[in-house]
Amino acid sequence: MTDPLGWGAILGQITLLFTPTLIALVVTFVVSILYKRKLGLYGKLFDSTIGMIGLGLVLFWVYTALFAGVFDLIATHGALDQSVSMKKKPPGTPYSKLIGTPPPGAGPYYLLGGDNLGRDVFSRMIAGSIKVILIAPFATIFAFMVGVTLGLPAGYYGGKFDTVLSFIANLVMAFPVILLFYLLVTPEIIHTGLPVYMAGILFIFPIVFLSVLWQSRYRTQPAKRNLYLAVTLIFGGWLYLGIAWDADPLGLVRFPPNLLVVFVAVVFVNAPTVFRIVRGLVLDIKTRDYVAAAQTRGEGPWYIMLWEILPNARGPLLVDFCLRVGYTTILLGTLGFFGLGLESESADWGKMIIDGRKLLSANILHIAIPPALALLSLVLGLNFLADGLREESLKD
Amino acid sequence: MGRFILRRMGVMVLTALCLTLIVFFMTNLAPNLEKLAKTQGNFRMSDEEVTTYLADHGYAQPMLVKYGQWLGFLPGYVIEGTDGLTRAKCQGGAEPVETTPTFCGVLQGDWGTSTVIKKDVGVVIADKLALTGKLMFWVLVLMVPSALLIGILAGMREGSRTDRALSTVSITTSATPEYVSGVLLIAVFASSAVGLKWFKGTATSAMDTATFENFFLPVLTISLYGVGYIARMTRASMAEVMTSQYIRTARLKGVSFPNIVVKHALRNALIAPFTVIMLQFPWLLNGVVIVETLFNYKGFGWAMVLAASNNDIELLLGISVVSVIVVLVTQAISDIGYVYLNPRISVT
Numbered sequence: 001m002t003d004p005l006g007w008g009a010i011l012g013q014i015t016l017l018f019t020p021t022l023i024a025l026v027v028t029f030v031v032s033i034l035y036k037r038k039l040g041l042y043g044k045l046f047d048s049t050i051g052m053i054g055l056g057l058v059l060f061w062v063y064t065a066l067f068a069g070v071f072d073l074i075a076t077h078g079a080l081d082q083s084v085s086m087k088k089k090p091p092g093t094p095y096s097k098l099i100g101t102p103p104p105g106a107g108p109y110y111l112l113g114g115d116n117l118g119r120d121v122f123s124r125m126i127a128g129s130i131k132v133i134l135i136a137p138f139a140t141i142f143a144f145m146v147g148v149t150l151g152l153p154a155g156y157y158g159g160k161f162d163t164v165l166s167f168i169a170n171l172v173m174a175f176p177v178i179l180l181f182y183l184l185v186t187p188e189i190i191h192t193g194l195p196v197y198m199a200g201i202l203f204i205f206p207i208v209f210l211s212v213l214w215q216s217r218y219r220t221q222p223a224k225r226n227l228y229l230a231v232t233l234i235f236g237g238w239l240y241l242g243i244a245w246d247a248d249p250l251g252l253v254r255f256p257p258n259l260l261v262v263f264v265a266v267v268f269v270n271a272p273t274v275f276r277i278v279r280g281l282v283l284d285i286k287t288r289d290y291v292a293a294a295q296t297r298g299e300g301p302w303y304i305m306l307w308e309i310l311p312n313a314r315g316p317l318l319v320d321f322c323l324r325v326g327y328t329t330i331l332l333g334t335l336g337f338f339g340l341g342l343e344s345e346s347a348d349w350g351k352m353i354i355d356g357r358k359l360l361s362a363n364i365l366h367i368a369i370p371p372a373l374a375l376l377s378l379v380l381g382l383n384f385l386a387d388g389l390r391e392e393s394l395k396d
Numbered sequence: 397m398g399r400f401i402l403r404r405m406g407v408m409v410l411t412a413l414c415l416t417l418i419v420f421f422m423t424n425l426a427p428n429l430e431k432l433a434k435t436q437g438n439f440r441m442s443d444e445e446v447t448t449y450l451a452d453h454g455y456a457q458p459m460l461v462k463y464g465q466w467l468g469f470l471p472g473y474v475i476e477g478t479d480g481l482t483r484a485k486c487q488g489g490a491e492p493v494e495t496t497p498t499f500c501g502v503l504q505g506d507w508g509t510s511t512v513i514k515k516d517v518g519v520v521i522a523d524k525l526a527l528t529g530k531l532m533f534w535v536l537v538l539m540v541p542s543a544l545l546i547g548i549l550a551g552m553r554e555g556s557r558t559d560r561a562l563s564t565v566s567i568t569t570s571a572t573p574e575y576v577s578g579v580l581l582i583a584v585f586a587s588s589a590v591g592l593k594w595f596k597g598t599a600t601s602a603m604d605t606a607t608f609e610n611f612f613l614p615v616l617t618i619s620l621y622g623v624g625y626i627a628r629m630t631r632a633s634m635a636e637v638m639t640s641q642y643i644r645t646a647r648l649k650g651v652s653f654p655n656i657v658v659k660h661a662l663r664n665a666l667i668a669p670f671t672v673i674m675l676q677f678p679w680l681l682n683g684v685v686i687v688e689t690l691f692n693y694k695g696f697g698w699a700m701v702l703a704a705s706n707n708d709i710e711l712l713l714g715i716s717v718v719s720v721i722v723v724l725v726t727q728a729i730s731d732i733g734y735v736y737l738n739p740r741i742s743v744t
Binding site: 050167170171174175177178183184186187188191192326337338350353356360361363365372376380383384387 | 407410411414415419422423425426427428430431563564567568570571572573575576579580582583586587588597598678681682685686689690697700701704705712715716719720723724
């Protein structure tokens with residue numbers, strides 16, 4: 001029986017495990033700083049301390065999720081592996097297993113201790129990062145696609161279309177988010193198939209967006225347009241069938257139903273806010289001279305919206321995107337916190353926090369604190385990144 | 397102004413109708429009703445028992461009819477059950493079916509009965525709102541002055557070291573969700589592992605007698621999230637005001653810096669934060685749900701979670717109506733207040 005580790009040794013071991021992430025981070029930063037004058041807005045980020053800290057924190061979790069998810073590095077134990085003898089053990093306890101043989105490749109210690117079911121807190125924290133990094137950015141991109149596709153015409157045309165859409169957006173925003181989650185993300189609702197229909201509607205927006213984008217730009221170059229449209233429709237349609245309807249003809253693309261409902265719920269909550277922001281930006285930008293010039297040239301309305309207005313709104317949208325990925329991370333945690341939309345055992349930061357919360361009064365802190373700090377650092381990084389971007393894009 | 401308020405009221409009623417209809421639709425889906433029947437009756441009911449239970453208790457009627465009954469447009473159901481008992485929607489306790497009124501809905505001031513708490517929804521919501529009101533009051537008392545102070549100090553001299561430090565603090569607090577800050581605060585200030593047992597980790601006892609010891613942590617947790625955002629808005633608006641012409645004139649006249657900030661800049665700088673504070677209410681409502689769950693404080697948010705997880709239809713409807721009213725009234729107040737604070741803007 002080996003002795004439990006002290007805090008210094010625990011930190012040393014954890015740093016050692018994070019070596020791949022740290023190497024990747026250092027390489028990224030060195031390369032970026034060397035070439036920062038040639039990298040546009042991304043390069044300018046390295047002029048602001050807060051932007052660099054933010055980027056560092058975000059990339060830390062992105063690389064961690066990448067190495068843990070793809071190469072199976074960093075995590076020392078399986079996120080679901082339980083060991084009766086490790087229940088609620090403090091950080092640095094040597095690994096032992098009462099029943100059965102330990103799985104091959106299991107680490108010698110529970111570096112951050114065991115949780116109430118005897119699972120490794122450290123490995124679960126890492127596993128939780130994979131889930132967040134997989135869902136949050138993509139859900140935000142989808143929300144942006146929906147918000148942009150509807151917000152552009154609402155702001156540009158105005159009128160009845162705008163009134164109706166704004167009313168619907170306000171309606172969704174008047175809903176308390178948690179009530180919406182409770183109504184939408186339950187096994188009963190998944191059973192009715194409602195999320196699938198919502199996914200069917202929401203996920204068609206990226207395809208529509210891209211198709212209109214190509215059509216309006218390359219209308220006069222049919223060869224190029226047809227190529228882009230064909231790629232978008234075939235590839236997008238394939239993903240759409242697989243993700244939304246679980247009807248991929250090749251059987252390759254699948255999305256677990258309870259993950260789908262989480263995804264849909266998060267997109268649904270975010271899209272109206274994006275819609276409002278885009279609409280407000282369009283109302284401002286459409287009075288500019290270059291829009292009037294494009295109108296005089298006889299450009300179509302969608303060309304003006306997508307190729308004149310949208311690129312000029314990119315600054316605020318980019319900043320909002322970073323903030324919104326952070327907000328989506330918070331929402332995912334909220335879902336986990338209320339135990340909605342996931343298997344009861346899966347590693348999820350919000351779920352881990354609420355599980356650990358129950359043991360805080362028994363003076364067991366090591367279960368709740370690591371996921372809380374992990375979530376905090378990722379969201380904080382995204383906020384700092386947004387702040388850095390805002391600062392640098394205002395300097396031009 | 398009168399027309400503006402009327403139009404707002406119209407939008408509010410329409411939104412509340414649409415929203416309750418959505419809630420009604422979602423809670424009345426077949427699997428949810430089955431869950432309701434099983435939690436109300438017993439968990440081992442067979443499918444036929446579920447069907448008869450739902451039919452006897454009026455859940456098997458068409459959705460829109462039930463919605464009309466809840467609103468009070470349509471007469472409440474009177475159903476002779478398969479077990480020989482006659483049940484009516486408007487039955488109050490043990491009184492016989494014959495004497496019950498025909499209509500009982502929101503229009504008649506009857507919000508129905510909660511199936512979980514077994515009380516009138518109106519009574520439950522009034523109780524819970526009072527508790528949450530107490531929480532919100534202290535949140536505002538703590539949050540608004542500190543946020544304004546941070547924002548003004550930071551925006552007073554844009555780019556200074558104070559500004560950098562305070563801005564970083566406000567970004568940090570607005571990036572910390574309540575369930576993270578709450579857990580961290582409990583771990584540091586309420587557990588004996590760290591040693592500072594200054595506060596209590598639960599606020600259950602604060603429902604009757606709120607003391608600093610049992611109420612400060614939940615109040616602080618909600619406030620922290622809002623402080624950052626309001627402070628950032630105040631800072632931006634303060635920084636903008638400080639660059640304006642009349643401030644420069646005042647400086648050139650030789651007015652002292654504290655005087656410029658307090659007498660000249662403050663009034664104009666506080667217009668934007670006022671709107672933001674009002675629009676924060678819906679967000680605070682969210683925070684309230686999380687914090688009340690975290691600290692076991694049985695208020696409005698706690699009731700929402702309870703109602704939603706038990707599919708308590710009428711309580712959920714009441715709660716959604718209240719939250720819509722909160723959201724839309726604060727929006728309207730922020731618009732109207734904006735006009736009063738800034739005479740250059742008109743609502744009509």
